[in-house]
Amino acid sequence: MIDETVEEIREMQTHSSSVVAVRAARALEELLDREFATVEEFERDLERNSSALQHANPSHASLWSTQRRIVEEVTGGDAGTVEEVKTATAAVIDRVVREVERSKARAAETVARELADAGTVLTHDYSTTVIEAIELATGDGAELSVYVTEARPRFQGRRAARTLADVEGVDTNLVVDSAAGHYLEECDLVVVGMDCIVEDTLYNRVGTYPLAATADDAGVPFVAAGASTKLIDGGFRFENDFRSPTEVLLEPAEGFAVHNPAYDATPIRLVDRVLTDEGVEEF
Numbered sequence: 001m002i003d004e005t006v007e008e009i010r011e012m013q014t015h016s017s018s019v020v021a022v023r024a025a026r027a028l029e030e031l032l033d034r035e036f037a038t039v040e041e042f043e044r045d046l047e048r049n050s051s052a053l054q055h056a057n058p059s060h061a062s063l064w065s066t067q068r069r070i071v072e073e074v075t076g077g078d079a080g081t082v083e084e085v086k087t088a089t090a091a092v093i094d095r096v097v098r099e100v101e102r103s104k105a106r107a108a109e110t111v112a113r114e115l116a117d118a119g120t121v122l123t124h125d126y127s128t129t130v131i132e133a134i135e136l137a138t139g140d141g142a143e144l145s146v147y148v149t150e151a152r153p154r155f156q157g158r159r160a161a162r163t164l165a166d167v168e169g170v171d172t173n174l175v176v177d178s179a180a181g182h183y184l185e186e187c188d189l190v191v192v193g194m195d196c197i198v199e200d201t202l203y204n205r206v207g208t209y210p211l212a213a214t215a216d217d218a219g220v221p222f223v224a225a226g227a228s229t230k231l232i233d234g235g236f237r238f239e240n241d242f243r244s245p246t247e248v249l250l251e252p253a254e255g256f257a258v259h260n261p262a263y264d265a266t267p268i269r270l271v272d273r274v275l276t277d278e279g280v281e282e283f
């Protein structure tokens with residue numbers, strides 16, 4: 001399960017950072033079924049496998065923080081036997097997963113309150129927090145027109161559009177990434193998810209930066225949404241993921257290079273508000 005999860009994260013089959021964090025945490029439960037001679041041997045295997053999961057996508061702050069917490073709490077405990085350390089590990093994993101899911105749900109509630117009177121919004125890529133917030137807002141009676149960018153080259157926005165098309169009270173519109181500026185004049189708000197915020201930079205799916213800059217020029221509020229654990233003070237160094245050129249171009253690139261970064265860096269000065277489980281932070 002751990003090896004499969006590492007590969008899944010590496011190939012971005014699970015693209016939501018919260019989902020990645022939960023799946024990676026649960027993957028460590030495989031260790032509970034293995035045989036170990038000592039507590040020290042278990043802890044070494046835990047550290048090794050946790051490191052493999054973290055390195056599968058070093059751009060995910062949630063993955064980094066949850067894995068670090070699991071390892072620190074287990075290795076910092078006082079288990080005297082293998083069974084005790086396994087029991088402690090299971091408890092830590094359960095607790096971490098509950099907190100991630102609770103924080104994500106509360107962040108969606110914060111966003112839903114922002115959307116209550118928004119009218120027309122534009123979103124980028126596929127953020128489970130934003131999707132859940134739209135479902136909550138419309139469930140409470142809001143009616144929204146939502147523009148969704150395709151988020152090339154993996155077209156995660158298409159998935160978002162299909163999901164929103166089934167939500168009552170949502171008028172869903174899929175647009176190519178380069179047309180976002182064309183439709184901004186119709187929008188009251190731009191809301192995106194976030195991979196993380198480190199110091200004064202928002203890291204998110206590539207295309208976020210030009211969207212934020214265009215929204216700023218157009219005078220449309222730009223907000224980012226996610227769990228407060230994605231606001232990182234220190235210790236984490238964001239590493240971009242440069243995807244295969246074949247995602248962009250199927251035929252061979254002859255005489256030119258193909259660049260395919262997964263994320264971009266948006267200066268926090270272009271973000272009006274950050275919406276988390278702890279509330280709203282203005283910038």
